Amino acid sequence: GAGVSQSPSNKVTEKGKDVELRCDPISGHTALYWYRQSLGQGLEFLIYFQGNSAPDKSGLPSDRFSAERTGGSVSTLTIQRTQQEDSAVYLCASSQGQQETQYFGPGTRLLVL
């Protein structure tokens, strides 16, 4: 079956612009996670959703970052007024429940010039 998909696969933007990153989880998966991976680094947790609610937003780096999930499915991560330090790969994962195996998408590579 289809895995986790993310779009766009690559995004180049200018400092100060807003960007939206999209994640389509595996059908039926109730939990959805956003992580950020900087060059040569491990994954940094950003936020997780159980259904449409986000019980844990502790990883969002600043108030420029926000995320929503609608219909228990698609999620959008929005970065406002992008900065060069926001450049990274943004990975989305989904799982059947919050303690189940997480399946990752291919990521969105964001470059802020």
Added chain:
Amino acid sequence: QKEVEQDPGPLSVPEGAIVSLNCTYSNSAFQYFMWYRQYSRKGPELLMYTYSSGNKEDGRFTAQVDKSSKYISLFIRDSQPSDSATYLCAMRGARGNAGKSTFGDGTTLTVKP
């Protein structure tokens, strides 16, 4: 100090060698331990998932957990060039502590033919 420390590598071995990848952690609340494999420009792929201390084997891969020492390892036997990738350890707490995982920074492995 990071909660999860992973041997940084990079690691280069000849084909057929036994590979040992290691992580240590400081948070005694971690109870679930995972190893992910990440190929270049791809999302992480779950390789092994363990809960208790001891060994778990799957084909050429063996995951070892020592909770008393807060140390986990992944062994790869008869390594192949196709094993060349970045390996990430990850761990998370018990049910009720949310599903987010804490990752190591990854070890890049190259298996030379």
